[in-house]
Amino acid sequence: MQTHRAKRVEITIEAVMQSRLTDALTKAGVTGYTVLPVLGGSGKSGAWSRSGQVSRASGMVQVVCIIKPERLDDLLGGAFAVVERHIGVVSVSDCDVLRAERF
Amino acid sequence: MQTHRAKRVEITIEAVMQSRLTDALTKAGVTGYTVLPVLGGSGKSGAWSRSGQVSRASGMVQVVCIIKPERLDDLLGGAFAVVERHIGVVSVSDCDVLRAERF
Amino acid sequence: MQTHRAKRVEITIEAVMQSRLTDALTKAGVTGYTVLPVLGGSGKSGAWSRSGQVSRASGMVQVVCIIKPERLDDLLGGAFAVVERHIGVVSVSDCDVLRAERF
């Protein structure tokens, strides 16, 4: 199958920041993203879990975004402005996609 | 630790197509896959979120499949036949796995 | 944006083993991880799905861990000791991260 080089950006961020992040991604020219739920985790600020939680305060989501390599810098710039002061992780990896016209 | 080259295929697809996709993967010789829930997302066909939804119509899942590199083309062929007319994203990346005999 | 090489380790493991795995990761010097829910899957031991389940017996989670490359061997050693006798998949891929000081 014909595939095309792309970048897969995975941003783990607090749930309360989700809409701010996706707005920033959209402004940075991103045409699509997928949001995954996160059950729990651990990091510098300690361990947490969603079980039994009512407040959105302690909870994260994972936003996955596949983009053309040339758009990466814009995306990271936009994302960084949002995550800068917040806890969370941004990672980028290489991938190949089918149907490149979609990205 | 001894690791082995493999491919990680990540297919984001509508929930209603899940069983058709996994059937196609199985036919294409895939021995295992993992299905992750998806909370929401955005793309050419607009933004969506699962919250409060009862119908399966608007909702996606992510099928992750780790395979030996030589099986990639079969898998992509099988997957493509299913996703072709549907919305969704197929991406492939390189990875290394423990216990290669399992794939 | 300035990024740094890192490794992304993705461990799909039975839910009952989650705390044993994360304890082992922590002992192996891992400073953070994220746990994703898994809806279902299929492998050598058959297909399964969480829907309607009350027991934790049949259910898996995905633990994603981003680390400095030099820590990879410790992590894999620790993880392997836990997953060895259990079903599950361990995969490693290359990635680049923002804010490397966090890992």
Add this chain to the structure above:
Amino acid sequence: MEQLLSLAAENLISPIILCFVLGVAAALARSDLSIPEAVAKGLSIYLLFAIGFKGGVSVAAHGIDATLGLALLAGVVLSAVLPLIAFALLRVMTQMNRLDAAAVAAHYGSISIVTFVAATSVLESRGVAYEGFMVAVAAAMEAPAILSALWLVAKGGGADGNKGMDSALLREIMLNGSIVLLVGSFVIGWATGEDGLAEISSFIVSPFKGVLCLFLLDMGLVAGRGLREGSKILRPAVLAFGVLMPLIGSAIGLGFAMALGLSSGGIALMMVLSASASYIAVPAAMRVALPEANPSLYLTLSLGVTFPFNLTLGIPLYVAVSQAVTGG
């Protein structure tokens, strides 16, 4: 007319409707109020189970006669025929393409079980009796509309390669969760009768209306979100269809119901079923069978226009008409 207005007004200030309005308002105002998917599904399972069970118990109590079979048949015919009318109307009234028109049409042949439930609760609070088997008619009307719509698409031909119906899809449609639960609990209610009901009535009867309120709050939230995203799609002609079609559907349903000699309540419910548009089973089937059809079109129309119309104005209208024609 006056009576109709007062009925409508009374209907409008019921907790059920106001909960829907609250949901829509909250979503339009972009509040983060939301009901978890699992809870929404749980509420809908409760409602389907309770309404099916009570229908079955009522059949067990009143016995079964030839009307049941005829009513089921009428339901199947209505569900199969209404999409043809909806399709023709859409092609005439709007510039919708064949595919989108067929997908929308399928929704209007099928039914919305919550609209049905809301109507039974209006009937009950007004003390109007109805045939318990109408819930079985509701189940019978879920699927045929889908086949009609796919036939419309196939007939239109098209090199665009619509595979349409296959056996897997047919099984999915016929054994879709809400049909199975509705029919299953209907049969259980029938088999266990009044004794069965006595055992579980404080679960399925007393709290029913309150659960319906929360479910309508959720539907309002989903509808409001859909309207926010999809309102640009609702050109005036499309919007007009969303209000006109339930009126046409209910009129045809009225004809069938009177021919069957149903009670006043039964007539009202047959009108409601014909007027209502699916938003659970049909959208899912359309994503599989007609993926190129635009989902925000049919979801916004069905859930954002026709459902609120039926809930607020339609139901009191259908009840009033059914009472007028039976001299009730």
Add this chain to the structure above:
Amino acid sequence: MEQLLSLAAENLISPIILCFVLGVAAALARSDLSIPEAVAKGLSIYLLFAIGFKGGVSVAAHGIDATLGLALLAGVVLSAVLPLIAFALLRVMTQMNRLDAAAVAAHYGSISIVTFVAATSVLESRGVAYEGFMVAVAAAMEAPAILSALWLVAKGGGADGNKGMDSALLREIMLNGSIVLLVGSFVIGWATGEDGLAEISSFIVSPFKGVLCLFLLDMGLVAGRGLREGSKILRPAVLAFGVLMPLIGSAIGLGFAMALGLSSGGIALMMVLSASASYIAVPAAMRVALPEANPSLYLTLSLGVTFPFNLTLGIPLYVAVSQAVTGG
């Protein structure tokens, strides 16, 4: 015998059983009917809380005597001993390997709280009283069977490196969510007594049976899915074990219960506990301690064979026997 048959028939057409049957049928027919995991867990939390609380209130009302302590002891002994019998039987009747046999045996020493709940609801609808502390006995029987099974494996030795029990696992087993909730609500019910019950009885008493119906629908769905996947494993001898073992277990339970001098209802419940097989706590413990044992074997046997057997035929049989031996 006639009475037994009529009791069984009456039992079979109860909403509770029919809901289970509906679930199994829907799953076998591959319907997409499903109950979200969170809702299923919510229902089980409700049932555990309600049954524990009511048990505690009943102990508060009737006072506590020496029988309570003896019954708890009997429960622990039964739970520890039944796996040895099950293990021997499995090794004789089937060609199951030591590991699988031990894992299956653990399930039959432990208990199924839903089977217990269903039995109490049969007793209540027949007006048969039972000791409130039986719910504490149920809690006491959850864990010992696991230790017996791990001992069986350890005894069998094996270079296959089964680490078996460690302290983390022991804590997990003893403090597993269902034991904690059952014992905790039992203590709360005991402490607050009839006053506490009056405050919350319209939550935990009236809707109880209806909630049980939905939970059994869910269990039917899960069991049906398991049977679809795992039916190839159920060779005749294994299947026979799934029906024979509850009969043996209940007979031994009967002996203990009569020795303790329990009431007719208490005897029935002790038989039910001994006859039932775990499907929540023990499977999870087995995945940790004996990961090489085949889960579809023990899950299919416990949930797909023994649970339906007890639910449909077992409970009426145990109730009839308990009434016969007490001359009730």
Add this chain to the structure above:
Amino acid sequence: MEQLLSLAAENLISPIILCFVLGVAAALARSDLSIPEAVAKGLSIYLLFAIGFKGGVSVAAHGIDATLGLALLAGVVLSAVLPLIAFALLRVMTQMNRLDAAAVAAHYGSISIVTFVAATSVLESRGVAYEGFMVAVAAAMEAPAILSALWLVAKGGGADGNKGMDSALLREIMLNGSIVLLVGSFVIGWATGEDGLAEISSFIVSPFKGVLCLFLLDMGLVAGRGLREGSKILRPAVLAFGVLMPLIGSAIGLGFAMALGLSSGGIALMMVLSASASYIAVPAAMRVALPEANPSLYLTLSLGVTFPFNLTLGIPLYVAVSQAVTGG
């Protein structure tokens, strides 16, 4: 005093409190007992809907007077002023930095709706009447405290670039789900009155206390987990603040309530609102606006210290005081 103690003791052995204790104990013992997130949210939606609706019905029944407006105003003022006091106290009593102190202070100006609900249920079981509009006061007190806290931070200046409030955040705070649901159901209850309540009272009135029990079980689990993780943070001075601040808050609330001329029950509730600390809306706002503030500090204090204090000792104390001052 004696009466106070007996009231406290009676309060302590209620199922509601014991469920919270069970949750804390299970979490501290590291049991895997847990309530799914979706179920916990479902329970909280139920409680908000029911308490709002009942408040509205009560206003519809008793009519509305000038006190309502004044009480809302009092609530807004209390919510805005209490953080200033809390902030000053924290800076004097503990070595907390400005940012953490402001974040904690915001929680104490705002309110905990579950504490309010628990207090109404104590009042009801003691037959003490209260103004139905107090639930609207509760809603009015949710947000102003956040603005005060952000003002405190802004005033402290700081090159650390706290952007604080923006319009998106303001909208999020004002239209946060719990405020919208509380106010919305209050308005619905008001509009539909006693008739509306009659329709759904077996859903929102009868099972209310039982649902509250399960919700408190969940809060106990979350609080216990928080205490396990965050107990190291609770230095004695911080802990003392968590008990002292509700006492100060309730005293100020008492002054406002007496000035308004509220009934004995209304006074108790105003004290409860002033004494309670938010754990849903404010923590989420703080994560957005003051991400550098330490969340385990404010979550542990609010949910792990002040909430249990109010639930067990605070509420009986406030009720006793309110009765003493009104000669009740």
